Amino acid sequence: MLTTMNVFIKNMQELFQPNKTYIMDGSIEEAKKLVSIAQKMKINGEPVLKKLNAMEYPNSYYHRSNPNDVARTEHLTFVCTSSKEEAGPNNNWMDPDEAKKKMMNFFKGSMKGKTMYVIPFIMGTFESKYAKNCIQITDSIYVALSMRIMTRIGSQVTTRIGNSSDFFKGIHSIGDVNPDRRFIMHFPQENLVMSFGSGYGGNALLGKKCYSLRIASYLGYKEGWLAEHMAIIGVQSSSGKITYFLGAFPSACGKTNFALLEPVLKGYKVWTIGDDIAWINIGDDGRLYAINPETGFFGVAPGTSFKTNPIMMRTLKNNKFYPTLFTNTAIDSNNNPWWEGISEKFQSDIIDWQGKKYNKDFDNRPAAHPNSRFTVSIHNCPTLSEMFNDPNGVPISGIIFGGRRRDTVPLVCEAKDWKNGVFSASIMGSETTAATSGSIGNIRRDPMAMFPFCGYNMAEYFQHWIDIGKKIKNPPKIFIVNWFRKDKYGKFMWPGFRDNFRVIKWMIDRIENKIGFKESEIGLLPQNNAIELDGLNISQRIMTKLFNVNKEEWVQEIKMIEEFYTKFENKIPQDLKNCLAELKIKFGIE
Ligand code: OXD
Ligand code: MN
Numbered sequence: 001m002l003t004t005m006n007v008f009i010k011n012m013q014e015l016f017q018p019n020k021t022y023i024m025d026g027s028i029e030e031a032k033k034l035v036s037i038a039q040k041m042k043i044n045g046e047p048v049l050k051k052l053n054a055m056e057y058p059n060s061y062y063h064r065s066n067p068n069d070v071a072r073t074e075h076l077t078f079v080c081t082s083s084k085e086e087a088g089p090n091n092n093w094m095d096p097d098e099a100k101k102k103m104m105n106f107f108k109g110s111m112k113g114k115t116m117y118v119i120p121f122i123m124g125t126f127e128s129k130y131a132k133n134c135i136q137i138t139d140s141i142y143v144a145l146s147m148r149i150m151t152r153i154g155s156q157v158t159t160r161i162g163n164s165s166d167f168f169k170g171i172h173s174i175g176d177v178n179p180d181r182r183f184i185m186h187f188p189q190e191n192l193v194m195s196f197g198s199g200y201g202g203n204a205l206l207g208k209k210c211y212s213l214r215i216a217s218y219l220g221y222k223e224g225w226l227a228e229h230m231a232i233i234g235v236q237s238s239s240g241k242i243t244y245f246l247g248a249f250p251s252a253c254g255k256t257n258f259a260l261l262e263p264v265l266k267g268y269k270v271w272t273i274g275d276d277i278a279w280i281n282i283g284d285d286g287r288l289y290a291i292n293p294e295t296g297f298f299g300v301a302p303g304t305s306f307k308t309n310p311i312m313m314r315t316l317k318n319n320k321f322y323p324t325l326f327t328n329t330a331i332d333s334n335n336n337p338w339w340e341g342i343s344e345k346f347q348s349d350i351i352d353w354q355g356k357k358y359n360k361d362f363d364n365r366p367a368a369h370p371n372s373r374f375t376v377s378i379h380n381c382p383t384l385s386e387m388f389n390d391p392n393g394v395p396i397s398g399i400i401f402g403g404r405r406r407d408t409v410p411l412v413c414e415a416k417d418w419k420n421g422v423f424s425a426s427i428m429g430s431e432t433t434a435a436t437s438g439s440i441g442n443i444r445r446d447p448m449a450m451f452p453f454c455g456y457n458m459a460e461y462f463q464h465w466i467d468i469g470k471k472i473k474n475p476p477k478i479f480i481v482n483w484f485r486k487d488k489y490g491k492f493m494w495p496g497f498r499d500n501f502r503v504i505k506w507m508i509d510r511i512e513n514k515i516g517f518k519e520s521e522i523g524l525l526p527q528n529n530a531i532e533l534d535g536l537n538i539s540q541r542i543m544t545k546l547f548n549v550n551k552e553e554w555v556q557e558i559k560m561i562e563e564f565y566t567k568f569e570n571k572i573p574q575d576l577k578n579c580l581a582e583l584k585i586k587f588g589i590e
Contacts, residue, residue: 004165005135005158009118012137016173017109018116024144026121026153031145031322035061038141046355048142052326053335058319062337063142063327065199066177067354070328071371072202072209074452077184079214081456088457089567099185103171103194106181110139110173110196117144120157123212123279123293128391130225130281130291132216133161136170136206143172143204146325146375149296151207167191168215170206174199186210188218188455201298201327201373212277212293214455220279221456221464224471229449230278231259232290234385234394235504238267243508244394246278246290246476248449249402250430252371254483254496255449256299258400260311260383263501265532270501271385272311272378273394275299283392286473291393295379301329301372303341308497314382321377328353329374330367339368397511400504401448402481403430408553409482411494411546412503412531414510414517414524418469421478423579424523426462427561428480445564459571466575479507480523485546493542506531520549521586554587 002010013021024030038049038061049061079091080099087093094102117138124131134157138144147153161167172195175181182197193210195203202209216227231249234242249255259275274292283289299312306313316324326337333349352358352367360367378384387394401424403409415421426447445451447458454461469475481503483496494500506526509515517524525547533543561580565572584590 003158003161004163004167005120005161008135008169012116012118012171015104015107016111016116016137016139018111018139019113020115021118022115023118024120024148024153025155026148028322031148034141034145035323038145041141049325052331052337056334056336057317057324059322060316060324060326060337062329062331063325064353064355065328068179069177069198069200070369071200072452073179073182073184073198076179076182077186077452079186079188079455081189086456088454088459090451090454090458094185096187096190099187100194103183103185103196106175106183106196107171107173107194110175114139115141117141119144119147119153120155120161121147121151121153121207122157122160123151123207123216124291125389125391126152126156126160128291130279130391130393131293132168133157133166134168134170134207134211135161136172138172138174138204140172140174140199140204142199142325143174145323146201146205146298147207149321149323149325149375149377150205150294150298152295168211169193170211171195172204172206174204184210186214186455188215191215201375205298208277208294208298209453212279213450213453216279217450217453217461218455221460224282226280226465226468228278228280229276229453230290231255231275232273232278232292232394233259233261234271234273234387235263235508236269236271237508242271243397243511244290245398245400245504245507246280246396247400247402248425250404250446250449252300253402253404253430256297256312257309257497258500260309260315260381261501262311262498264498264535265501265505268501268505270383271387272381272383273385273388274378280396281393282468282472283395288396288472288476289393290396291390292388296375296377297381298373298375301326301337301339301374302366302368302370304339305342308341311381311383315376315380316374318380318382321379324377324380325375326372327375328369328372330358337374339372340366396476398479398507399476400479400481400507401425401428402483403428403446404484405429405431405443405482406484406486408550408557409480409485410525410549411482411485412506412526413480413520413522414507415478415480416523418475418478419466419575420523420579422462422465422469423576424478424480425465426576427564429560443560445560457568457571459568459573462576463573466573477507477511487545493546495536495538499536502532502536521554521583522549551587555589558584558587558589
């Protein structure tokens with residue numbers, strides 16, 4: 001008898017008509033074989049992978065994508081639930097039958113002459129009751145190799161699936177990389193994603209944003225858990241005690257730096273569990289526990305350096321796990337990957353991300369694409385937590401929500417309680433960045449940093465968050481942070497990076513009830529001198545400005561929040577409407 005996986009593969013073969021089918025086993029031998037094939041394979045005259053300088057970056061390979069395919073394409077990303085209302089105003093919606101018809105037309109015969117890779121993978125560890133079985137189909141060798149870094153691949157998944165039909169199906173074909181024929185279609189009610197026309201991580205590594213956030217957030221809604229766009233860290237103090245935090249930040253707002261933070265304060269150590277995705281469940285003791293379902297980092301390269309993120313630089317230079325990929329960075333004359341911000345010295349012989357010779361003085365553009373990326377195993381990370389593979393995950397004491405705001409939002413603010421925390425997270429706004437295609441620098445509402453990733457109506461998602469709060473004992477404290485506040489000259493007022501740890505230390509003191517707070521209209525702020533500033537040259541005047549809650553700015557902010565809430569018609573939970581009404585009263589708004 002054929003297993004469900006074999007039936008699925010057979011159907012895919014009939015649809016795509018590949019030359020060959022290859023089922024991945026996740027072994028190192030296989031990775032080496034695929035890398036060697038990718039080095040020989042040419043697309044538009046360019047090898048899919050080129051070896052980089054092994055002395056500086058062991059096991060590392062370079063990939064250039066099609067210049068039209070460098071970021072997530074939200075306008076081409078759809079959630080195809082049976083009704084438009086279920087997808088909500090936060091998603092593009094298409095009728096599932098119409099979407100499938102469209103995709104089938106693209107898929108039909110699109111792998112002729114190519115190899116179809118079948119990737120049995122699991123999100124979470126094999127031993128975890130929270131893990132999910134998945135199969136991805138792809139015709140991109142780059143995607144297949146990236147999946148090996150980002151997920152756990154192996155025949156155990158096939159065994160786990162057996163004859164059950166309960167597994168995620170991710171169907172991907174890169175096609176002719178034509179933006180007019182590019183779609184990423186999600187079918188949360190069928191545990192299915194269809195993606196065509198893009199090889200970019202967020203569109204093509206279907207275990208990541210597509211499954212672990214959009215589909216999984218819907219599963220979490222149905223099953224009573226949360227799939228979140230969050231880093232997970234453990235902060236160890238000199239006594240050895242570890243406090244676990246979740247951190248949600250919109251794309252390219254320093255979430256990876258947060259995940260690999262080297263504390264500026266002596267006696268502390270940060271352990272990394274994840275940098276992008278957290279699956280959060282209620283444990284047997286009634287507390288929240290988080291796992292990172294992934295096994296790698298798909299990080300933004302520009303700005304990463306030994307100064308800004310030394311642990312990531314060490315991760316990239318580690319040779320423990322094979323391979324590491326660099327995509328759309330520039331290359332220097334020593335065959336090292338290069339990007340803006342990697343060092344203070346500028347290298348003169350740079351080849352840019354499109355393969356052209358780069359001259360800093362004449363070329364009015366960056367050499368590396370602003371969304372150029374590295375794909376590297378989390379096992380290469382020197383601060384990887386011992387708890388990374390724990391099937392139950394880590395117990396969470398604090399949840400941090402952050403955005404990139406030049407004004408309005410203080411450096412840190414603690415929510416009064418869970419409900420107010422959910423409210424603050426639901427109104428989060430951030431300036432747009434290069435991780436999505438479109439304009440950069442506008443404020444967009446990005447609740448919980450999940451706006452592009454919530455696979456169902458976000459008003460229901462807010463209610464789900466409130467309901468989770470009712471079920472947990474001892475809920476984690478919720479904090480809002482803004483590392484990016486600027487002065488009137490446009491200069492950042494807070495140094496950020498390692499110094500952000502000073503704010504985390506304050507949070508630990510609050511969690512342990514060691515210190516008090518100062519009440520403000522928007523929540524609880526640190527008392528004067530409560531943030532440790534030893535060794536930092538920052539004036540009291542700036543510190544005061546960092547915590548300024550400006551009435552005019554908030555009146556403006558409240559207008560934008562109301563406008564945002566209106567999008568959800570009458571579905572915003574009453575609890576959040578009450579929080580908004582209270583906020584208006586505090587600022588004297590009718
Ligand atoms: C990412 C993103 O790639 O959030 O992690 O866009
Ligand atoms: Mn992300």
